[in-house]
Every structure is written in C-alpha cells, then in structure tokens.
Amino acid sequence: METMITIEKLRYTYPDGTEVLRGVDLKIGRGERVAVLGPNGSGKSTLFLCLNGVHRATEGRILLEGRPMAYDKKGMLDVRRKVGVVFQDPETQLFCVDVYQEVAFGPHNLGYGKQQVHDSVMKSLDAMDVTELKDRPPHFLSGGQKKRVTVASVLSMSPQVLLFDEPTAALDPIHARQLMEEIDRLNAEGITILMATHDVDQAYAWADRAVVLDSGVVRASGTPDEVFCDVKLLEQTGLQTPFVLRTYRALLRSGRIRGADSPPHTAEELEALIEEV
C-alpha cells in the first residue's frame, strides 16, 4: 500500500509547557481507515491538529505523500487542502452566518474562482445530504445536521485525508449510523480516514487498523484483531475487549459455536455464527 502519511518522532509541547506528544511514530497508507484509541488527554486531538498543520511539530516531522510538511504559506495551504479535520464540537467549527458560507469558507481560502467555489460547495452539500439547509444559520440546525454540515465544510476542499475527532460522540444511534455510512462512502472513494474514538466496539468493527495512543506515544498499531487480542496491552491502557469478541470467546469456550477462521467483528457476523449451529 502506498504511504499517505509518515509521522517520525513527532513531539509537541503546548506554549504553557505541557508536553502532549512525546515521540509519535506512525505510517498511514492511502485509503486506510484507522481508528485512534486512547484515554482523554492521550494526545489524539493534538495529533490531529499537528497533521493538519495548525500545531507545528516541536520536534520530529510529518511527511505527506513522502514530502515533509512545509510551514510556509504555500506549504500550509497544500497541507490543509489535503488533510481536513472534522472537530468534535461542531460549534467550534461553524462560525458563518449560513450553511452555504460555511461550506464555501475552505474553497475560498484555497483561492478557487467563484464558479469553482459554487460547484465544490453544491457537491459537498449534496454528498452530506444537507443541500436544503444551505440558507440556514448554524443556530437553527439540530445536532445531527450541524455535524453533517461540518463534514461538508471540510469535504468542499476535496481532501485526501479526513480526520474525525469522535464523530459520533454526541449523536443518537440513528444519526451516528448514518454518519458512519457517509464516512464509509467517502472512504470507498479513496479518502484516507483517521477517527479518534473511545468506542472500542466501533473501532473493532470498522477499522482496518487500530492505533492505541497513551501519554503521547503510540502503544500499539495493528489490525483490530492484533490489538484487541493483546490482553496485556488492553489491561495497561484501560481499553475493554469489544463486546462481540468477548461474546464470541465465551460461546467458543462453552462449545456452543464452532471457531471461525477469524473472529467476528460485527453483531451480524456473530449472529451468523450462532445461527450456523
């Protein structure tokens, strides 16, 4: 797989002296879906802001498509076009008077012409299914709508990598599922997705790769099977075994089902295994 992002010995210290990232090493392939797990304060959000160039690495470096990130004006525009961040709280992201302006903000900053701005806005509004909200101010939107608008506002810059900071945290199950479907569709179009999450079940079912961040370093990076079967790692980092995996093991131990080639990742796969018997 072609490498999209390479992070080398990345350290970041906030101006007040708190060192949040203490040497992060990570490689992310193009089109991968990566779940970034870790307790509050482990550096997930900071890492995302570094990947987008909002925070400048104190030490170490980040390479995008093999080229080191340049922190000059042109370099930053390029980084921000390629890597989009969807913030956890939509309120911090939405600041314009209406949805159209909000989604047009990024393309404008990229220096698109009027028609190009319009086209990219309409396309991403359509992709997130929020076209009919385009004249509304943000404070007239529901939580779910706000979230979709924030995604659209990043999508309009046609990024190659999208960073989601706990995208489903404040959504009800229906909206959360819808959003995950949208994210999967974007991924199917070739966009690399990184998602910070506390939901081990979601990470286990969804991700190609799980990265565990703890106290500013990468504690583990591997397929969900590798990461979630590492009992010692889970114990040390306070992560729980995903529900599906745990149930599967219990059923296996008690001899109620036959073992599969690889453990089930979703409730549906587990159901199928049970019904087989």
Place this chain on the structure above:
Amino acid sequence: MTTVDRIAYTSKLKDMSPAIKAGLAVSTLLGVLVASQNVFSVAVFALMTALCTAGSGLPLRQYRKMCAIPFWFLLAGAAVVAVGFSEAPAGLWHVRIFGVYLVVTLDSLRRALELFLRSMAGVSCLYFLCVTTPVNDLLGLLNRMHAPKLLTELMMMIYRFIFLLAGLAGQMAVAQKARLGNAGYRASLRSVSMLASSVFVCAFQKSAAIYDAMESRGYDGNFDFTGELSRSTGRQRLIFAAYEVLLIGAVVAVKWIAG
C-alpha cells in the same frame, strides 16, 4: 425565545431581493427625516406596520411587543425635549427648582411630539428591514456595495458569537438552577456573577478553538462572502420605482402644504 433572526427567516418577504427591501426602508427613512411632518410620520408608521404584519406575516401582537421597546425609550427622550429651562415662569406648566423654572410650552410640546413621531416612523422603517431580511442577506448586500471588509467581517463574527454565548449562558443558567443556584436572593446574585465570569472565560476559549478550526481550513486573514442574493424581478423593480416616485411626491407635497 423568538429572536428577530427567526422572524426574518420565516418572513413571507424573505426571498425578495435584499437590495429592494433595503432601498425601500432607507429611502422611506430619508423621506421621514426630510418631510418632518407629523402626518407624514404617522402615515409611514402605518405603512410599515402593514408591511411588517400583513406583508411579512409577523403577528400583530409580536410587532406591538417589538414596538413597545422604542416606544418607551423614545417617550422618555421626548419628555426631556418637552421640558425646558427658563428664568421666569412661563408656558403651560412650570415648576421652580434651585432658582430656575422647568417649563413646558406649547412650542416645546409640539417639538417633542414631532420628534417622537418622526423617530417611531424611522424605527418602523428599520423594523421592516429587520423582520424581512436575514443577516446573511444584509451582509451580502453590504459586501456588494463595497462596505469595508473589516465592518462586514466584524458584523458576521459578532452575530455568530451572540448566539454562541447566549446558548452557552442559557445552558449554564439551567445547570445552576438544577443545583438550586437561584434559591434566594443571595444565591441568585452569586450564580449570576459566576455565570458572567465563566461566560467571559468561555468566550476566549471558544474564540481560540474557532480560530484553530478556521486555520485548519486554510484561513489566512481574508474572508470572502459568496452567498448569492436573490435578484429582483422586473415587476418588483417597477413597483419599487412607482413607490419611490410616490414617496418623493408625498414628501414634496407635505413640504409644500406646510409652507
């Protein structure tokens, strides 16, 4: 809470060209100032009331509530104009205070009334614009008229922050009430002061977070408005032109009659 903002978004005239609406409001306002005649002011107030309620769909009750604010404010202002100082007792009514007389004369009453009616008429013109035109249309219009960027950008940010902070303060107030923060006068006072200081701190934190989010989308200090403004139809332009002619005619007629 019904905000003027929500009223504008649900207005029947929302999709009318903002240029026409602003032109109508501003030209009428100018007419009121130039004419300076009570009949004219009352007529304009009546017209704008009709446009806001029947035209835009605002319930009369709500319009009356909106008018109550400037009404009392202007009444107080006009009262000051109605009362003058004099060294000798004069006029319709007078009272002696600290060696001078406070007097109300027929002339000063007339001036106060004129000022009051003119101001109410002016307010009604701006109300028409407020209840029919959402802020983004207004900003778009200002931008198209090449208003200074600094002004429009500030307007936009302030507008957004009003709702952000009002929402935040509302949530905090509820959270305080849930823990009996309003039980008694002292507790209420304490709660309000805590609320004010934490909203202040939150405003700074929020603005820093918003700045990060803007930067992450390539913000470099320049903001462009792109929103499309509704265009006026030929019929609207015709009606607008006819209205302007009538307005100018009325102003001239009123001035002429008044001598």
